[in-house]
Amino acid sequence: QKEVEQNSGPLSVPEGAIASLNCTYSDRGSQSFFWYRQYSGKSPELIMFIYSNGDKEDGRFTAQLNKASQYVSLLIRDSQPSDSATYLCAAISGSARQLTFGSGTQLTVLP
Amino acid sequence: GAVVSQHPSRVICKSGTSVKIECRSLDFQATTMFWYRQFPKKSLMLMATSNEGSKATYEQGVEKDKFLINHASLTLSTLTVTSAHPEDSSFYICSATSLAGDETQYFGPGTRLLVL
Numbered sequence: 001q002k003e004v005e006q007n008s009g010p011l012s013v014p015e016g017a018i019a020s021l022n023c024t025y026s027d028r029g030s031q032s033f034f035w036y037r038q039y040s041g042k043s044p045e046l047i048m049f050i051y052s053n054g055d056k057e058d059g060r061f062t063a064q065l066n067k068a069s070q071y072v073s074l075l076i077r078d079s080q081p082s083d084s085a086t087y088l089c090a091a092i093s094g095s096a097r098q099l100t101f102g103s104g105t106q107l108t109v110l111p
Numbered sequence: 112g113a114v115v116s117q118h119p120s121r122v123i124c125k126s127g128t129s130v131k132i133e134c135r136s137l138d139f140q141a142t143t144m145f146w147y148r149q150f151p152k153k154s155l156m157l158m159a160t161s162n163e164g165s166k167a168t169y170e171q172g173v174e175k176d177k178f179l180i181n182h183a184s185l186t187l188s189t190l191t192v193t194s195a196h197p198e199d200s201s202f203y204i205c206s207a208t209s210l211a212g213d214e215t216q217y218f219g220p221g222t223r224l225l226v227l
Contacts (some may be wrong), residue, residue: 032214043204043221044155049213088154092214098145099206099216103154 003027006089006102014110019076021105023089026070030093033065035074038086038104047074047087079109114138115207117219124195125227132190132222134205140185141207145216146178149202161188185210195226 005024013019025033032051036044050056050063050072062075072091076083086104093100114137124130134144143162147155159180161167167180177199179191188207192199202223206216 034215036218043202043218046215046217049215097214098157098160101154 003093003100004089004091004102006087006105008103008105010106010108012108012110013079015079015081017079017109019079019083019107019109021074021076021087021089021107023072023074023102024070025072025091025093025100027091027093027100028067028070030091032092033063033072034090034092034099035061035063035072036088036090037083038088040085044088076107079107081109081111084108113209113212113215113217115205115217115219117205117222119222120220121223121225123225123227126196127194130192130195130224132192132203132205132224134188134190134207134219136186136207136209136217139207139212140210141188142185142210143208144182144188145206146180146188146190147204147206149204149221155204158190192224195224197226200224200226 003026034049035047037047038044048063050065056063060077064073086106088104089102090099116135118133146158149155158173159167159169161180161182163182163185169175182188204221206218
């Protein structure tokens with residue numbers, strides 16, 4: 001069983017819309033969660049991290065964490081074509097404190 | 112801040128040769144460095160975790176003698192792919208966590224290896 005699950009998409013939204021990316025995790029001991037963006041052929045770049053239940057906002061991005069439901073999401077407001085990428089959800093768990101990645105959601109923002 | 116570099120960015124080599132990839136944390140000291148590989152349209156697969164001055168911890172299925180990792184200082188880790196074969200062709204990415212920070216991993220730009 002994959003420890004971090006994401007809808008692989010592809011997800012398409014029109015420019016200016018809100019893109020909603022979802023992620024669930026199976027390890028209740030996970031405490032730290034990360035969203036990375038990966039453009040084709042490039043390495044992941046950190047967008048946000050979240051540790052506490054609730055919302056965390058940074059510019060056009062809002063991360064949401066619900067530990068009871070084991071659910072993490074990323075909202076992208078006013079989506080731009082440059083946001084088109086694969087978004088990776090990751091969680092840190094276990095004694096080794098390693099990142100476990102989801103398979104990624106491919107987002108396309110249509111101009 | 113939190114910049115990680117990798118060198119080379121791209122390498123093409125003949126089957127049977129060894130290739131060394133460097134990973135450097137440029138503006139911070141890294142407690143731990145991680146090595147990943149990624150196949151096209153797949154997610155990142157952790158290969159090994161390394162801490163400065165100690166032996167790397169390899170994930171199940173990753174050959175220690177094939178993928179040699181050296182973490183000689185708090186800012187440098189190297190991955191050597193020994194006797195490379197075409198099936199080793201992949202995108203290799205390192206990441207690092209800061210000695211002074213939290214568990215956030217900052218990724219290098221990756222090295223694309225093609226073995227002919």
